[in-house]
Amino acid sequence: MLEKLEPLEKEYQTLEQQLADPAVLANPTAYQRITKRYAEMGHLIETIRAYKQALAQREETRELLSDPELEEIARADLEELEGRIRRLEGELELLLLPKDPLDEKNAIVEVRAGTGGEEAALFAAELRDMIMEYARRGGYRVEVLDTSLTDLGGVSKVVFGVSGPGAYGYLKYEAGVHRVQRVPATETQGRIHTSTATVAVMPEAEEVDVEIDPADLEITVSRASGPGGQGVNTTDSAVQVLHKPTGLIVSCMESRSQIKNKEKALSILRTRLLEMKRAEEAAKRRESRLAQIGAGERSEKIRTYNFPQSRVTDHRIGFTTHDLEGVLSGDLSKLHEALRKADQERQLEALSQSAASQSA
Incomplete structure (x- = not known):
């Protein structure tokens, strides 16, 4: 030692x-x-x-x-x-455990409504607010990049950037499927419904991380729609980028500037391409990745928010708290501390098993 x-x-x-x-x-x-x-x-x-x-x-x-x-x-x-x-x-x-170099990068977070219709969209909006507030409490800057709202104030999809040293490492444990159990406001018979929303947390890719051939892009501009302030609909500022080799489509209309929207859309595209590459590499080492807390698969149910019992349970580590209101208001510090500790312990166990197999 x-x-x-x-x-x-x-x-x-x-x-x-x-x-x-x-x-x-x-x-x-x-x-x-x-x-x-x-x-x-x-x-x-x-x-x-x-x-x-x-x-x-x-x-x-x-x-x-x-x-x-x-x-x-x-x-x-x-x-x-x-x-x-x-x-x-x-x-x-x-x-002394080795740190993931990606932890120091900025993050791009994508929240999507899952199963449950309008209730899922309302839950997605709550998750958006929760993660944004947690990021701000950590001293990070939050910027909305793309939003698709529903009629009742929910979101079908929202993408936002979180910038500052260590942003990805700070937020990565939020990646996965979040489940809510409660009586929706539209429920007349008092029945508890289960809805879901997915969260993707990705390290923001820089130009040096992913090289994009301009010939592979199809960029279209249009007039922005929806909320955005006076004048948002008067210019062709909304930008949509199609990456032809992968079929990925990214849009951005949050700024009045077409140039800024294009820059943000390309940033999101680079990040998604890097995430696709990381997913392919992870699939090759699936067994070791499943042993990690922060796997963040979109199909992996990571947490349940139970309103009748004011309970939040993280299924990856069996952590439960009855401070549902505090968690949804952005107080994720105790939960993330437990997740980091469990992740470190599993890394230690994996290193110990590796050392034992090499010495055998």
């Missing part, structure tokens, strides 16, 4: 020195990158130092075992130290 920790401590010391370097302070880009990494390593370094201190205390306590007057006290202290060391080793194992 100590061999793994030494390079990390050296890196942290180097970062401290760089943050005091006038040349770095004069370079905003370098300073931001180093500051971010320095902050990321803070908890890890604190844990490493606590672990090394516990190891040193254990050695000092073992020396006291030879003293008859202190032996009993030393043995009690030693037992406590052994427990602390085991806990710190477990924490370090989690902190």
